[in-house]
Amino acid sequence: xxxxxxxxVRIPHDADPRHIEALKAQEKARCADLMAxxxxxxxxxxxxxxxxxxxxxxxxxxxxxxxxMGLPLFPFMEIEVEALCRHPSSIRDDxx
Amino acid sequence: xxxxxxxxVRIPHDADPRHIEALKAQEKARCADLMAxxxxxxxxxxxxxxxxxxxxxxxxxxxxxxxxMGLPLFPFMEIEVEALCRHPSSIRDDxx
Amino acid sequence: xxxxxxxxVRIPHDADPRHIEALKAQEKARCADLMAxxxxxxxxxxxxxxxxxxxxxxxxxxxxxxxxMGLPLFPFMEIEVEALCRHPSSIRDDxx
Amino acid sequence: xxxxxxxxVRIPHDADPRHIEALKAQEKARCADLMAxxxxxxxxxxxxxxxxxxxxxxxxxxxxxxxxMGLPLFPFMEIEVEALCRHPSSIRDDxx
Amino acid sequence: xxxxxxxxVRIPHDADPRHIEALKAQEKARCADLMAxxxxxxxxxxxxxxxxxxxxxxxxxxxxxxxxMGLPLFPFMEIEVEALCRHPSSIRDDxx
Amino acid sequence: xxxxxxxxVRIPHDADPRHIEALKAQEKARCADLMAxxxxxxxxxxxxxxxxxxxxxxxxxxxxxxxxMGLPLFPFMEIEVEALCRHPSSIRDDxx
Amino acid sequence: xxxxxxxxVRIPHDADPRHIEALKAQEKARCADLMAxxxxxxxxxxxxxxxxxxxxxxxxxxxxxxxxMGLPLFPFMEIEVEALCRHPSSIRDDxx
Amino acid sequence: xxxxxxxxVRIPHDADPRHIEALKAQEKARCADLMAxxxxxxxxxxxxxxxxxxxxxxxxxxxxxxxxMGLPLFPFMEIEVEALCRHPSSIRDDxx
Amino acid sequence: xxxxxxxxVRIPHDADPRHIEALKAQEKARCADLMAxxxxxxxxxxxxxxxxxxxxxxxxxxxxxxxxMGLPLFPFMEIEVEALCRHPSSIRDDxx
Amino acid sequence: xxxxxxxxVRIPHDADPRHIEALKAQEKARCADLMAxxxxxxxxxxxxxxxxxxxxxxxxxxxxxxxxMGLPLFPFMEIEVEALCRHPSSIRDDxx
Numbered sequence: 001x002x003x004x005x006x007x008x009v010r011i012p013h014d015a016d017p018r019h020i021e022a023l024k025a026q027e028k029a030r031c032a033d034l035m036a037x038x039x040x041x042x043x044x045x046x047x048x049x050x051x052x053x054x055x056x057x058x059x060x061x062x063x064x065x066x067x068x069m070g071l072p073l074f075p076f077m078e079i080e081v082e083a084l085c086r087h088p089s090s091i092r093d094d095x096x
Numbered sequence: 097x098x099x100x101x102x103x104x105v106r107i108p109h110d111a112d113p114r115h116i117e118a119l120k121a122q123e124k125a126r127c128a129d130l131m132a133x134x135x136x137x138x139x140x141x142x143x144x145x146x147x148x149x150x151x152x153x154x155x156x157x158x159x160x161x162x163x164x165m166g167l168p169l170f171p172f173m174e175i176e177v178e179a180l181c182r183h184p185s186s187i188r189d190d191x192x
Numbered sequence: 193x194x195x196x197x198x199x200x201v202r203i204p205h206d207a208d209p210r211h212i213e214a215l216k217a218q219e220k221a222r223c224a225d226l227m228a229x230x231x232x233x234x235x236x237x238x239x240x241x242x243x244x245x246x247x248x249x250x251x252x253x254x255x256x257x258x259x260x261m262g263l264p265l266f267p268f269m270e271i272e273v274e275a276l277c278r279h280p281s282s283i284r285d286d287x288x
Numbered sequence: 289x290x291x292x293x294x295x296x297v298r299i300p301h302d303a304d305p306r307h308i309e310a311l312k313a314q315e316k317a318r319c320a321d322l323m324a325x326x327x328x329x330x331x332x333x334x335x336x337x338x339x340x341x342x343x344x345x346x347x348x349x350x351x352x353x354x355x356x357m358g359l360p361l362f363p364f365m366e367i368e369v370e371a372l373c374r375h376p377s378s379i380r381d382d383x384x
Numbered sequence: 385x386x387x388x389x390x391x392x393v394r395i396p397h398d399a400d401p402r403h404i405e406a407l408k409a410q411e412k413a414r415c416a417d418l419m420a421x422x423x424x425x426x427x428x429x430x431x432x433x434x435x436x437x438x439x440x441x442x443x444x445x446x447x448x449x450x451x452x453m454g455l456p457l458f459p460f461m462e463i464e465v466e467a468l469c470r471h472p473s474s475i476r477d478d479x480x
Numbered sequence: 481x482x483x484x485x486x487x488x489v490r491i492p493h494d495a496d497p498r499h500i501e502a503l504k505a506q507e508k509a510r511c512a513d514l515m516a517x518x519x520x521x522x523x524x525x526x527x528x529x530x531x532x533x534x535x536x537x538x539x540x541x542x543x544x545x546x547x548x549m550g551l552p553l554f555p556f557m558e559i560e561v562e563a564l565c566r567h568p569s570s571i572r573d574d575x576x
Numbered sequence: 577x578x579x580x581x582x583x584x585v586r587i588p589h590d591a592d593p594r595h596i597e598a599l600k601a602q603e604k605a606r607c608a609d610l611m612a613x614x615x616x617x618x619x620x621x622x623x624x625x626x627x628x629x630x631x632x633x634x635x636x637x638x639x640x641x642x643x644x645m646g647l648p649l650f651p652f653m654e655i656e657v658e659a660l661c662r663h664p665s666s667i668r669d670d671x672x
Numbered sequence: 673x674x675x676x677x678x679x680x681v682r683i684p685h686d687a688d689p690r691h692i693e694a695l696k697a698q699e700k701a702r703c704a705d706l707m708a709x710x711x712x713x714x715x716x717x718x719x720x721x722x723x724x725x726x727x728x729x730x731x732x733x734x735x736x737x738x739x740x741m742g743l744p745l746f747p748f749m750e751i752e753v754e755a756l757c758r759h760p761s762s763i764r765d766d767x768x
Numbered sequence: 769x770x771x772x773x774x775x776x777v778r779i780p781h782d783a784d785p786r787h788i789e790a791l792k793a794q795e796k797a798r799c800a801d802l803m804a805x806x807x808x809x810x811x812x813x814x815x816x817x818x819x820x821x822x823x824x825x826x827x828x829x830x831x832x833x834x835x836x837m838g839l840p841l842f843p844f845m846e847i848e849v850e851a852l853c854r855h856p857s858s859i860r861d862d863x864x
Numbered sequence: 865x866x867x868x869x870x871x872x873v874r875i876p877h878d879a880d881p882r883h884i885e886a887l888k889a890q891e892k893a894r895c896a897d898l899m900a901x902x903x904x905x906x907x908x909x910x911x912x913x914x915x916x917x918x919x920x921x922x923x924x925x926x927x928x929x930x931x932x933m934g935l936p937l938f939p940f941m942e943i944e945v946e947a948l949c950r951h952p953s954s955i956r957d958d959x960x
Binding site for chain 2 (some may be wrong): 947
């Protein structure tokens with residue numbers, strides 16, 4: 001089941017840079033794992049902002065919540081979630 | 097080059113139903129053509145709303161504009177466009 | 193799987209009253225059926241507004257979308273959908 | 289009498305983690321007590337956010353206010369309150 | 385129990401003037417009755433706008449909803465409702 | 481002359497608790513004085529929030545400004561002011 | 577006593593042009609009278625919009641309300657009102 | 673003197689198409705004249721929307737206002753105006 | 769040339785009081801100078817807020833920018849600027 | 865390909881002034897280089913605010929993103945990006 005997730009990352013100016021760098025590295029690794037597992041299906045960077053648009057494929061809402069709450073950068077993220085479903089005009093088999 | 101496009105469709109209550117149905121049919125056909133051409137790469141329906149989230153792959157802004165202005169339902173759409181680029185965490189080759 | 197759905201109903205002033213009354217009756221019947229089926233789990237009226245807060249229990253996003261798009265009053269509704277999951281503090285078995 | 293309450297929790301980045309963990313534990317216990325008493329009737333987590341949607345059953349506004357102001361995490365919450373009443377379409381006896 | 389109610393009246397330009405005048409007369413009469421009954425406790429006009437701020441004293445949410453939905457001008461009103469309770473600083477006996 | 485004043489109090493998390501408690505006590509005393517003088521005519525607490533809705537009766541704008549700027553908690557308040565006047569539907573003599 | 581009043585004029589596309597022209601002429605005459613009387617102290621046009629920023633000098637809120645509600649174009653105006661008072665930095669005698 | 677002007681064009685669905693086409697032609701001609709005169713210095717189309725971002729070079733606010741109010745499509749435009757000045761980082765002579 | 773300028777002053781709670789007092793004194797002196805020079809034509813305090821509405825008379829945008837950026841309290845201000853021009857209804861010679 | 869970029873700079877009050885001054889100097893130098901290269905085509909200051917409106921000419925979205933993320937003041941900027949294309953009314957050859 002697909003969800004459209006927007007993540008706006010806001011790092012406080014006075015945050016410890018090394019702590020943040022470590023979190024970013026963990027985030028990148030975590031994302032790679034989830035993408036490899038087909039869960040984090042798409043991730044794109046919005047040009048000019050520390051923001052991404054992502055598509056998640058999860059069994060249900062609870063799974064999505066666990067994944068997002070578990071992201072290393074979660075405490076610094078404003079997250080919006082939208083439930084998606086297959087569009088009647090889509091001709092792709094893999095868009096649902 | 098990828099763009100994230102949000103289309104909110106608002107059909108006026110007093111619009112001529114047959115005209116609208118005709119536009120919807122043209123829209124669906126147009127979308128299928130563009131998807132087949134790899135231009136309209138993804139389209140998902142937002143659950144509970146007459147709204148979609150789409151990803152377009154176009155050579156440049158002008159091409160995107162022509163395509164969107166040319167959509168049969170364009171006059172009834174509120175459209176938001178965001179320029180996307182490859183995310184450093186993405187492991188997919190086909191997400192840029 | 194639970195969804196929090198907000199429905200704001202806006203009937204245009206110049207709508208045909210009989211058509212609207214008919215839609216309202218169909219809406220009420222449809223709601224009763226869905227509640228009986230355990231799909232429309234809760235519906236409450238927001239005091240002072242033609243707006244409700246509802247909880248839906250559906251197998252997935254697509255099912256939710258079909259139900260909402262199929263509501264007789266859908267064309268006159270502004271709908272917001274939020275994916276819910278069980279709260280770690282909840283002691284109720286039937287809140288997920 | 290039912291109220292729809294939305295709680296958005298925003299913990300400052302520089303808050304003392306142990307103090308926050310203690311508050312969270314107290315919050316969980318308090319919630320369980322109120323749910324057992326039938327006051328905090330429903331609580332759901334909004335997927336992807338530190339936010340919940342709740343339904344309270346209280347004798348009056350003042351009782352609701354005392355309960356919410358008394359929540360351990362109250363100082364870190366943005367709270368919205370809506371007065372609810374029974375929806376004419378509801379077929380449930382226990383939704384008012 | 386007190387509620388703070390804001391009513392913004394928006395009469396469409398093409399509404400039938402006589403129908404609206406009739407509704408306004410009914411609204412005024414209804415308001416007077418409710419004030420006499422101590423239900424509509426206060427009503428003030430916001431300077432420069434077709435908007436009022438009101439305080440209602442009602443037994444519960446459902447009573448408030450019935451009253452507001454029953455107002456002759458309800459179809460032309462945007463209404464906001466806030467649950468009030470006695471303020472710890474108030475020295476008035478009749479402000480709760 | 482009446483004014484509708486909304487006060488949203490936002491105390492920073494790292495404020496000195498004793499200083500704030502002192503300010504709150506001064507605020508309560510100041511409010512009582514102003515209510516006794518008939519200036520702060522009404523004050524109600526909005527359920528679930530550190531926010532009040534108040535009605536002030538003052539000779540003019542300048543007097544209102546001096547009073548509000550002089551409130552001990554003023555530095556922590558977001559204040560909205562609306563000029564009120566007697567509503568044509570009011571049957572109360574003391575609502576203007 | 578001074579008030580800052582913002583008037584945004586929105587004339588519906590299908591309004592009768594002659595009726596609107598007549599209202600505009602009456603509005604201009606009314607404004608001139610009020611300016612001559614020192615009530616409508618200042619009026620400026622916001623460049624590029626059918627919007628003005630005005631300063632009114634009136635004895636009280638009710639007077640302001642009567643004047644604004646009485647303006648010929650009132651039904652087509654979105655009006656915002658702010659109570660003003662003399663600024664401690666002003667060196668002008670005539671700015672209060 | 674430079675101004676940043678945003679024009680959002682909203683043509684009502686029930687507008688007379690021929691009238692609108694005539695206005696669009698006049699608008700295009702007017703724009704060309706103003707650009708030739710160096711007044712309408714830049715105009716760009718925002719991709720996907722009936723909206724433009726423009727830079728005007730005018731002697732003063734009044735001149736700008738006359739030009740914008742005189743545009744054939746003005747009645748169908750939402751216009752935002754910002755006063756610009758030379759940026760200290762600019763190395764272009766012709767950007768002020 | 770006239771500009772409508774709104775200044776919302778937000779002093780951080782942890783700012784050094786003496787530094788702020790010094791800035792306020794400089795601001796007041798600067799304002800007096802500019803008013804004496806006829807540049808800062810009007811300044812009014814918005815009742816109940818640390819906010820003013822001002823009218824500036826300047827030769828051009830750049831002059832306005834220099835003045836505003838040079839205000840001692842500029843770093844603590846949210847400023848909105850609107851270009852004004854003479855209103856066709858104004859009967860005052862000195863309102864442009 | 866052109867992009868309309870808005871940059872709102874928000875420097876925290878407690879930032880180290882020397883560090884900020886250094887960043888500003890680097891920003892100015894970087895801007896000059898990019899303007900010389902024809903990438904940062906236009907930059908204007910919005911009067912009264914620490915905000916600029918800019919036009920970038922870049923080969924694609926990714927290039928734009930790299931440039932903006934690489935700006936020394938990026939961490940203190942709120943950035944909005946809009947894809948532009950040639951306007952059908954433009955008579956300038958160099959506006960696309």
